[in-house]
Amino acid sequence: MKGDHHVILRVVAKALIPVIAIYGFYVHFHGEYSPGGGFQAGVILAVSVILYSLIFGIAPAMRAITPGFARFIAGLGFIIYIGVGVWALAMGGNFLDYDALFREEPGGHLGQHTGIIVIEIGVLFAVAGSMVTIFYAFAGRVSEIRDEDW
Amino acid sequence: MIEFISSLVPTNLAAHAPALLVVAPMFLAPIAAFMPNGRLAWILSILATGFSLVMAIVLLSQVRSIDEGAIISYAMGGWTPDAGIEFRIDSLNAMVLLLVSAIGFLAAIFSWPSVAAEIRDAKRAMFYAAYLVCFTGLTGVASTGDAFNLFVFLEISSIATYVLVALGARRDRRALPAAGNYLLMGTIGASFFVVGVGFLYAATGTLNMAELAVRLQAVPDSKAVFAGYAFIVVGLGIKAAMFPLHQWLPNAYAYSPSFVTMFLAATATKVAIYALVRFLFTVFGLEFSFEGSTLIWILMPMGIAAMIACSFQAVFQTDVRRTLAYSSVAQVGYMLLGISIGTAAGVSAGMFHLVNHALIKGALFMALAGVVLSYQGTSLNDLKGLGRSSPWTMTAFAIGAVSLIGVPLTAGFQSKYALVNALFEHGWWWAVAVVMFSSLLAVVYMGRILEAVFFRTPSNPNKRRQEAPLIILIPLWILALGNIWVGVQGGFVAGLADDAAAALFIGGAS
Numbered sequence: 001m002k003g004d005h006h007v008i009l010r011v012v013a014k015a016l017i018p019v020i021a022i023y024g025f026y027v028h029f030h031g032e033y034s035p036g037g038g039f040q041a042g043v044i045l046a047v048s049v050i051l052y053s054l055i056f057g058i059a060p061a062m063r064a065i066t067p068g069f070a071r072f073i074a075g076l077g078f079i080i081y082i083g084v085g086v087w088a089l090a091m092g093g094n095f096l097d098y099d100a101l102f103r104e105e106p107g108g109h110l111g112q113h114t115g116i117i118v119i120e121i122g123v124l125f126a127v128a129g130s131m132v133t134i135f136y137a138f139a140g141r142v143s144e145i146r147d148e149d150w
Numbered sequence: 151m152i153e154f155i156s157s158l159v160p161t162n163l164a165a166h167a168p169a170l171l172v173v174a175p176m177f178l179a180p181i182a183a184f185m186p187n188g189r190l191a192w193i194l195s196i197l198a199t200g201f202s203l204v205m206a207i208v209l210l211s212q213v214r215s216i217d218e219g220a221i222i223s224y225a226m227g228g229w230t231p232d233a234g235i236e237f238r239i240d241s242l243n244a245m246v247l248l249l250v251s252a253i254g255f256l257a258a259i260f261s262w263p264s265v266a267a268e269i270r271d272a273k274r275a276m277f278y279a280a281y282l283v284c285f286t287g288l289t290g291v292a293s294t295g296d297a298f299n300l301f302v303f304l305e306i307s308s309i310a311t312y313v314l315v316a317l318g319a320r321r322d323r324r325a326l327p328a329a330g331n332y333l334l335m336g337t338i339g340a341s342f343f344v345v346g347v348g349f350l351y352a353a354t355g356t357l358n359m360a361e362l363a364v365r366l367q368a369v370p371d372s373k374a375v376f377a378g379y380a381f382i383v384v385g386l387g388i389k390a391a392m393f394p395l396h397q398w399l400p401n402a403y404a405y406s407p408s409f410v411t412m413f414l415a416a417t418a419t420k421v422a423i424y425a426l427v428r429f430l431f432t433v434f435g436l437e438f439s440f441e442g443s444t445l446i447w448i449l450m451p452m453g454i455a456a457m458i459a460c461s462f463q464a465v466f467q468t469d470v471r472r473t474l475a476y477s478s479v480a481q482v483g484y485m486l487l488g489i490s491i492g493t494a495a496g497v498s499a500g501m502f503h504l505v506n507h508a509l510i511k512g513a514l515f516m517a518l519a520g521v522v523l524s525y526q527g528t529s530l531n532d533l534k535g536l537g538r539s540s541p542w543t544m545t546a547f548a549i550g551a552v553s554l555i556g557v558p559l560t561a562g563f564q565s566k567y568a569l570v571n572a573l574f575e576h577g578w579w580w581a582v583a584v585v586m587f588s589s590l591l592a593v594v595y596m597g598r599i600l601e602a603v604f605f606r607t608p609s610n611p612n613k614r615r616q617e618a619p620l621i622i623l624i625p626l627w628i629l630a631l632g633n634i635w636v637g638v639q640g641g642f643v644a645g646l647a648d649d650a651a652a653a654l655f656i657g658g659a660s
Binding site for chain 1: 170173179180181183225228
């Protein structure tokens with residue numbers, strides 16, 4: 001690898017990217033007890049993909065996480081979120097009423113726990129997918145007029 | 151008719167109508183995005199908007215179940231106001247929701263031939279997803295009772311709108327700067343609005359609109375409330391294309407896909423005006439908005455300036471879509487003039503004109519979409535002689551045009567008449583003269599178009615021209631006949647507008 005000026009970047013990034021991704025999941029699942037949650041975790045997860053594409057190029061990144069997959073994740077997150085709301089509606093509660101999810105007795109917390117965790121997973125998917133999609137849209141843009149033609 | 155449709159809906163659905171109206175398009179939007187082809191997404195969008203229309207009818211019948219107008223409160227997630235987000239439907243909301251969902255439904259039906267001609271195959275499913283998101287946002291603004299939630303829905307609809315406008319780039323590259331311009335202005339407007347809501351929250355500690363209205367009484371001379379008031383009026387004024395803040399509108403309407411133009415012209419600014427009225431009357435209250443401050447010296451002159459300046463600008467446009475876009479700004483002026491009177495009759499006239507203008511512009515832009523489909527051009531020159539080759543489309547266009555001018559037996563006449571009456575009652579006879587003058591300008595700019603359409607020979611006789619397909623003609627004629635129906639028998643819509651105004655004046659006092 002003679003003449004490779006970016007060797008430090010590559011090595012450090014390779015070591016960092018998995019850590020960033022795990023940290024994203026940590027922020028996600030610890031959001032119940034401390035600041036954090038789906039939104040922040042989604043951004044951190046997306047950052048790991050964005051960092052990869054900054055260091056190794058947009059094309060390998062798009063092979064690893066295809067634009068279609070990123071879009072799919074974003075839409076899926078959205079569906080999961082609204083799905084919980086519709087689930088509550090179907091069980092006879094108001095939209096997004098977690099207490100209605102399992103038709104619990106008053107005082108039961110299973111619905112509240114499940115509801116917020118599923119919702120946060122939806123947010124995680126939606127945010128991570130959208131961030132990567134937006135990044136791809138900007139970074140993957142090819143100019144319609146070649147530079148020489150200006 | 152309304153009672154009949156709402157009696158068909160099961161009661162457990164009807165109980166959740168405020169949520170379902172917004173949730174149905176929201177849920178189907180991502181599903182539409184996953185559809186393998188545009189046609190399936192189109193069918194989904196018809197289903198979603200049709201379902202919302204039924205829910206809006208249910209809500210209307212619930213609101214009208216008692217004489218003074220019921221208020222339906224729906225607690226999102228079971229969190230009661232003012233801790234949680236409340237959907238609050240009164241007569242005004244019900245009217246706006248019915249308008250938006252009816253136009254959305256008709257727009258969805260007619261859209262397919264137009265979208266198939268103007269949007270690339272791969273993007274159609276996503277296009278319909280964006281349309282459903284936009285529709286979700288607009289209905290959300292019109293049903294929420296929470297000031298911050300209103301901002302969120304406003305942004306949902308706006309961001310989807312920027313995308314929809316930009317997709318006109320395939321037909322005309324100028325759609326891209328138009329969308330960029332709209333994005334800048336719209337974002338500034340939304341930021342102003344949210345800053346204003348922040349000030350109100352700081353002064354009162356609540357975001358629920360009904361609760362805000364009560365607590366604002368306790369802090370009448372707070373500087374923060376005045377600042378918040380100014381920010382909110384300017385922010386919503388940008389979204390509603392209030393006169394000096396309307397520069398984004400003509401280009402956005404002229405270069406977006408024809409279907410999008412039709413939908414936006416009939417709903418987007420209307421919903422922003424609804425939000426403005428909601429804040430002026432319900433949240434801040436009549437005394438604060440009209441007596442304690444100088445609002446009358448802002449809304450009224452701006453409305454009049456729009457009516458005259460933008461009508462003149464409409465006269466000098468060569469592109470028919472731009473003519474209609476400038477005319478839209480002028481019509482917003484009529485609505486603002488009615489609202490600025492500050493009486494129940496004035497607000498009712500403004501709301502009446504809001505509904506009628508949606509019918510008028512919906513019909514006009516839909517007819518133009520039919521023209522663009524076969525003829526690919528909207529300059530005045532392109533429209534010459536179209537009256538002979540596509541009589542059905544152009545007759546509907548002509549009905550919309552005379553309604554816009556305000557000829558008797560059309561919807562436009564009814565609401566202008568109501569407006570003039572309200573102005574006379576208030577003693578603003580000079581404003582009546584302005585209304586007349588502006589209507590004369592409408593005769594000029596619509597007359598130019600009608601003359602070209604019906605009395606000129608085609609400038610390029612070899613170019614293919616034909617009638618719009620049936621799937622465009624049916625919704626188009628529903629709108630055109632709607633114009634005549636309101637014009638001949640305006641009781642239903644006028645009644646809705648009266649109820650809406652009454653709800654504002656009762657709601658402000660409580």
